[in-house]
Amino acid sequence: MHNMKTFRSDENQIKNKTKTTQLADKKRNVKKKKPAKKIYRTNAKKDTGKLANRINSRMRLVAGLVAFCMAALVVYIGIRAALTNEVYERKALSQMNYSSSTLVAKSGEIYDTNMTPIAVSNRVYILIIDPKVIMETEAIEGRKGTLETTVKAIAQCFDLDEAALTNTITQSADKNYIRYVPEGWTSKKYLVTESQKEAFDALEEKVNSTEKKKETKTTEAQSVQETEGISSADEEFENPEGAKIVGVWFETEYQRYYPYGNLASKVIGFTTKDSSEGIWGLERYYNEELRGTNGRSYSYIDSSKNLIRDVIEPTDGYSLVSTIDMNLTKILSDTASEWFYETDENGERVRTAKSYSILAMDPNTGAIKAMVTDTDYDLNNPNDLSSFYTDEELATFADNEVKSEEYEKYLEKEQEKLKEQAEASKEKADDDDSSTQDIIEIATASPYAAYLNEKGEWDHSAYPTTTDVKNEIWRNGIISNSFEPGSTGKVLTYAAAIEEGLITEDTQFDDSEGYLNIGRTMVKCHNYALGGCGIIDAKDAVAQSCNVAFMEIGKILGPELFVKYQQLHNFGQKTGIDLPGEASCEGLLYTADQLGEIELATSAFGQCYNVTMIQMAASFCADINGGYYYKPYTVESILDQDGNVVESVKPTLVRQIISEETSATVRRALEYAVTNGTVYGVQVADRENGVKMDGYDFGGKTGTAQKLPRSEDKYIISLISAAPISSPQLVLYVVVDEYEGNDEDGSAPVQYLSGRLWYAIKDYIGLYSELDADVNEYDWQSVPSSDDSMSGESLFTDSQGDEAALPVPPAVAAKDQTDSAAENPDENIIDPEAAIADPADANAAPDSNDVIDLPAQPDVQPAADANAQ
Structure with missing residues (x-):
């Protein structure tokens, strides 16, 4: 009992002391030790068990939190690594195996009034080479000879020089896309026909088929852009073991073709070399309706080495039904051409006139049925002027073309000099009169003075250029x-x-x-x-x-x-x-x-x-x-x-x-x-x-x-x-x-x-x-x-x-x-090789060399001889 009282007495003293010093402790911000809890001997065993349970719960909680954080960290690191890897992998793959190409829309056809096609678009193909795929495949173990095999196939099918082709590929090993147009090929020759493409497909299939079972996914990924064909399947084609034809394919294009050549050429007109824009005639006037809208093809390899393609299909152009009757045009053309030439005393065919033109028209509707001239040109080769001029004349036109271009550069250079001098002296006024006078002075002093008119301009009527005569032939x-x-x-x-x-x-x-x-x-x-x-x-x-x-x-x-x-x-x-x-x-x-x-x-x-x-x-x-x-x-x-x-x-x-x-x-x-x-x-x-x-x-x-x-x-x-x-x-x-x-x-x-x-x-x-x-x-x-x-x-x-x-x-x-x-x-001036420009719109007189030469003022009346019928 004494002990118990002593314990309680001590407890009361502690409480009193605590109350007495509480305020002081707070002020001194001194942390005091908490008083011990009451211990009852009779419950000591029970209290010990509860304490152990509390400690165990806290440990489990802490362990759980640690485990959760570790798991979250692992997941985060995994996701981060995966995402990062995918980003870099996709980037790498896109750099190696991504392609984007235009899907050319097919231009609409032009028909005559009897629904006879007079302008059509034939499907053709353009040879595309991927040097990077070829060279990377060449470097793979077991694929040695791929470069040689691919070059041999292309050269054999197109009669090309193997050395030149090999040089092009090896010199462009870092490129994925080359639109291959060999030197000396014309714009028409490099276009591959459907039959040539199918023939090459057979050759490619034969060469590559024996290797298909041995290919790994990696190899498949590297050869994803393999050929879709050229021409000529040679049954005796030999290639090194393991070598393949890779890195060759074709893009589709359309080539404009005119079945009747020069008939109705002034009405039909023609297009640029790639058939993307009309230049003259109906091809020009109805350019928007005929051309359609190009599409787009996107290709890439995903992380699973699968080829993915996204395609926006092209919209083909509309077709035209013209009022022109090609049968009537043919009859008129043949008849007039026969009349146009006579046999002279030396037995040579000579022209009976400078030119002729024939227009056939329905008087009850305004429909044009035929337009025929002596300068109807071959729509499939409009730049060929050999039917209208001799070789000597063409050489003269070409020489004039060069000289006129040289003169323009010379004039521009001399004007620039004058401008710099004027700016330096601040004495020359910048007006039209002085500019015109400058040109005349420059022209007079130039080595080209004999070719110029009184205004200092190239005299196109006296010294026509090749471009001049082309436009004269093409204009209607x-x-x-x-x-x-x-x-x-x-x-x-x-x-x-x-x-x-x-x-x-x-x-x-x-x-x-x-x-x-x-x-x-x-x-x-x-x-x-x-x-x-x-x-x-x-x-x-x-x-x-x-x-x-x-x-x-x-x-x-x-x-x-x-x-x-x-x-x-x-x-x-x-x-x-x-x-x-x-x-x-x-x-x-x-x-x-x-x-x-x-x-x-x-x-x-x-x-x-x-x-x-x-x-x-x-x-x-x-x-x-x-x-x-x-x-x-x-x-x-x-x-x-x-x-x-x-x-x-x-x-x-x-x-x-x-x-x-x-x-x-x-x-x-x-x-x-x-x-x-x-x-x-x-x-x-x-x-x-x-x-x-x-x-x-x-x-x-x-x-x-x-x-x-x-x-x-x-x-x-x-x-x-x-x-x-x-x-x-x-x-x-x-x-x-x-x-x-x-x-x-x-x-x-x-x-x-x-x-x-x-x-x-x-x-x-x-x-x-x-x-x-x-x-x-x-x-x-x-x-x-x-x-x-x-x-x-x-x-x-x-x-x-x-x-x-x-x-x-x-x-x-x-x-x-x-x-x-x-x-x-x-x-x-219009030239198919150059930018498209509007044909001449002569709101007044035509070229004086064509038909007439008008006076400067209405009241100027030269002495004349006039016959009217």
């Missing part, structure tokens, strides 16, 4: 060259006066003297030497192509009405035909306030203003089809990849320019011109053998226009005709530039050519005679004169009898007379 003169129409323009004057009620077809005109005085100028009719055409009515004035009568009609119309009908006939404006490079001739027609007495008189019979062939043809079609002016067009529908029509092109009626009654009156006059007038020759099928087409319902009008400068005495002759004229179904417009064959005068040659053409196509187009005998012999001596020109004698004299100046087409105000593509020829 039917829509881009302008010229004075001559008497074909009388159709417009006649239609306008009839429509306005100012004359009838029976209105009388007096041409008993063969000339008309306009102010102080005597303007003669083509029949002046014969005493004129006499007293004739308006219909006969068309048939006889009487200038005097038409000058009177022009006077009756007056400037305002004459210009109004020029505008209604769309002269001076683009027709809107769906081909690139159309000229508008804006600025090459007089305005009403510019039409003085002499200008109006000469314009009334088709001189002193310019048109293009397409403008004149569209105008003529409207005058004979009931008065409806249709927009010319060359594509009638657009098809999708499955051949479904996505767009149908309907004829576009622009306006009605004359009434149907007036149109009928015009048709009667044109028919009378064939049966009783100056267009009689259109019925002649074969002049040499005296063969004439009888009973065919033709109507037409001839035209003879003197080119500028007038002093050179050069002419363009033309004939525009239709059949059957009572209900026109086809219009033929034939233009011949500078005819020189057989000493024929006036429009006779173009009439004979037109007669041949109609005779050649009559059965094909379903043109039938109203008579039982449709072809008869005739006496040439009884044929009315088709010569409605003056054979070089001036139509114009002044009051003293001297030659007078003939008005010329007005040039664009304050511009040079050749304001067109010719003014800045380099801006309109």
